[in-house]
Amino acid sequence: MKIAVCIKQVPVREWQPAVEETRRAIRERDASFEMNEPDAYALEEALRLREQHSGEVVVCTAGPARASQVLREALARGADRGIHVEHDGLTSIGADSFAVAAVLVDAIRDERFDLVLTGLQSDDQGAAQTGVILAERLGLPHATIVMEVQVAAGGLRVKRELEGGWFQWVELPLPALVTIQSGINQLRYATLKGIMAAKKKEIRKVSPGALPAAHVRVVSLDVPRKTKQTQMIAGPASEAAKVLVDKLKNDARVLG
Amino acid sequence: MMLVIAEQRSGRLHRASWEALAAAQEFAAGQPVEALVLGSGVAQAAAELSQAAVGAVHLVEHPALQSYTPDGYVLALQQAFGTLRPEQVFLPHTYQTRDFAPKLAARLDRALITDCVAAKRSDAGASFFRPVYQGKLVAEVAAEGEFPHLVTIQIGAFRSDKVARGPAAAEVKPLAVQLDGSQIRERPEEPFQEAKQAVDLSQAERIVAVGRGIKAQEHIALAEQLAGALGAQLAASRPICDSGWLPMERQVGSSGQTVAPKLYVALGISGAIQHVVGMKGARTIVAINKDADAPIFEIADYGIVGDLFEIVPAMISALEKS
Numbered sequence: 001m002k003i004a005v006c007i008k009q010v011p012v013r014e015w016q017p018a019v020e021e022t023r024r025a026i027r028e029r030d031a032s033f034e035m036n037e038p039d040a041y042a043l044e045e046a047l048r049l050r051e052q053h054s055g056e057v058v059v060c061t062a063g064p065a066r067a068s069q070v071l072r073e074a075l076a077r078g079a080d081r082g083i084h085v086e087h088d089g090l091t092s093i094g095a096d097s098f099a100v101a102a103v104l105v106d107a108i109r110d111e112r113f114d115l116v117l118t119g120l121q122s123d124d125q126g127a128a129q130t131g132v133i134l135a136e137r138l139g140l141p142h143a144t145i146v147m148e149v150q151v152a153a154g155g156l157r158v159k160r161e162l163e164g165g166w167f168q169w170v171e172l173p174l175p176a177l178v179t180i181q182s183g184i185n186q187l188r189y190a191t192l193k194g195i196m197a198a199k200k201k202e203i204r205k206v207s208p209g210a211l212p213a214a215h216v217r218v219v220s221l222d223v224p225r226k227t228k229q230t231q232m233i234a235g236p237a238s239e240a241a242k243v244l245v246d247k248l249k250n251d252a253r254v255l256g
Numbered sequence: 257m258m259l260v261i262a263e264q265r266s267g268r269l270h271r272a273s274w275e276a277l278a279a280a281q282e283f284a285a286g287q288p289v290e291a292l293v294l295g296s297g298v299a300q301a302a303a304e305l306s307q308a309a310v311g312a313v314h315l316v317e318h319p320a321l322q323s324y325t326p327d328g329y330v331l332a333l334q335q336a337f338g339t340l341r342p343e344q345v346f347l348p349h350t351y352q353t354r355d356f357a358p359k360l361a362a363r364l365d366r367a368l369i370t371d372c373v374a375a376k377r378s379d380a381g382a383s384f385f386r387p388v389y390q391g392k393l394v395a396e397v398a399a400e401g402e403f404p405h406l407v408t409i410q411i412g413a414f415r416s417d418k419v420a421r422g423p424a425a426a427e428v429k430p431l432a433v434q435l436d437g438s439q440i441r442e443r444p445e446e447p448f449q450e451a452k453q454a455v456d457l458s459q460a461e462r463i464v465a466v467g468r469g470i471k472a473q474e475h476i477a478l479a480e481q482l483a484g485a486l487g488a489q490l491a492a493s494r495p496i497c498d499s500g501w502l503p504m505e506r507q508v509g510s511s512g513q514t515v516a517p518k519l520y521v522a523l524g525i526s527g528a529i530q531h532v533v534g535m536k537g538a539r540t541i542v543a544i545n546k547d548a549d550a551p552i553f554e555i556a557d558y559g560i561v562g563d564l565f566e567i568v569p570a571m572i573s574a575l576e577k578s
Contacts, residue, residue, distance in 0.1 A: 011389070013390065013526075014547070016392055016547075016549040017389045017392055017393055019393070026389075026393075093388065093395070097358070097368075098362070101362070120354075123389075123390060124388060124389055125388055126370075126371065126387065126388060126390070126529075127370050127371070128354050128358070128370060128371075129358040129361070129368060129370060130358075131358075132326075132354075132355070132356075132358035132359050132362070133358050133361070133362040135359065136358075136359045136362035136363060137362060141326075141327065141441035141442055142326060142355075142359070143355070143442065144351075144354060144355045145351055145354070145355070160355075161351065161511055162351055162352075162447055163350065163351050163510060163511065164511075164512075164513070164514070165449055165450065165504070165505070165511075165512065165513070166447050166448065166449055167447065167448055167449070167450060168444055168445060168446070168447040168448070169444075169445040170442050170443065170444045170445065171442070171443040171444075171445075172441065172442055172443075173441055181511075182494070182495070183494065183495070183497070183498025183499075213400065213401070214400060215361075215366070215367035215368070215399065215400055215401060216367055216368075216398070216399060216400065217397060217398050217399075217400055218395055218396075218397055219395075219396040219397060219398055220395070220396045221388070221393050221394070221395050221396075222393065222394050222396070223392075223393060223394070224387070224391065224392075224393070224394045224551065224554050225394075226554050227554065227555060228541075228554070228555055228557060229557075230543075230553055230554075230556045230557065230558070230559050231557065231558050232553075232558075232559045232560070232561070233558060233559065233560050234561075237562055237563065237566035237567045237570050238566075238570040240560050240562065240567060240570075241560075241567050241568075241570030241571040241573075241574050242570070242574045244542065244558055244560060244571065244574075245571055245574040245575055245578060246574075248519065248540070248558070249578060252519070252540040252557065252558075254462065254518045254539070254540050255486065255487075255519075255575075256487075
């Protein structure tokens, strides 16, 4: 089975994004980056499918030069080769879902993958659009927020997560695109041997030229406005804990 | 014209449909809002929608829409939009919408703005507010290009009881679409629940919930002790259940349970939106987190920035003394 995994490089979760003076972008030069977490689960699922059914896992990303780091990491975990659609306009907040899907489609269409996997959404924009747009542009059936993938005769049977603890199995013919939910499997980490092997693996660079027009424009970025008056309790842990318990008991009256 | 796409399963309306309708009425500011529901045998859902102050309810029925499929829904809505020519289209940001709305937007080559918490009209045009960076920032965004613009509304961001009711029921207008079962590639089976949920967190008066900040499985016991001292149920955010440290049935959030206890103590929970939608109805929220910028503090009544491994034992001892 020939599998593509589309991965985004995103700022690390722990970082409080600093906003540029234009208020339309974050200060990427101040950020550290990592593999988008749901995409890491998509990669793991692809590696497991290859172990069971043989084939090839190709990791793809669309982003500036820095994004090649996530491909190296994916290659170190066991992917066979990478495709990097490189463009400075594909920033963390500036990469429009339609534009990303368009440049990825151009880069992977001729490869004729049996299966395309992505994470369900990115940790930065969280739009949850790119994977599904990609499916439509590639002419593939799709399923989203998937928690189990079974290979059946001529197709797939996938377990979609619905809301509130409900699930649903859906059969899809191949080729298809599936977006993966975090927690579908246990992630593996790169071994030293994998890191060494990754150095010899191919990353194909693709230059898309001009990016297609964005469908969504960022007007401004801001920190969220508080909706509640939060009482922050300072001081040493033991003192703060005492004050909190007292407030819960006597002000909020939610104990006992 | 503004259009709201309501969601139903087995003919029952998803409550978030009303929230999307409330958002649309507020945004429309008196301009006409119409609603649409699609499926098979869903006339009752259309009748319910017609109680709201809407210009009309469009009823799209076809046997091929009996079960939800992305192919079926996109084909049907593409035709409905061709007839109705809506400008803005509001949908609830449910898992089902997330499955088909980007496909519909791509088919039409029109803008889609997802997970909106607020909308604004000004001389510069319409803009929408949505969380980014796990809720650490809010982005104001605008749609580019021709109508229709698709907008999905975050669950819980608008109140369903704010929906304006009409003086009389709105007209329900059947809207015919041409579908052929062979155009639908997905074969869905019946939805199911993994196991009967043994723990009903929605009835809990007090909840202690743990997130990534608990760091290791052996530390769950500390949260359990606090829960014991407070007379609370133990719950968790998704990553904790994904790791198997607590069973899935204790998960609070969009993929787990929705709770509204008197007291919710969030230990090492950053406050990602997927978690917050499941608990922001709690009366008193306590957040304990080492990261002062964690979005959980936005919705907390009481907050302590610090090391939960020092604060929680101190709370347990203070509770035992009181």
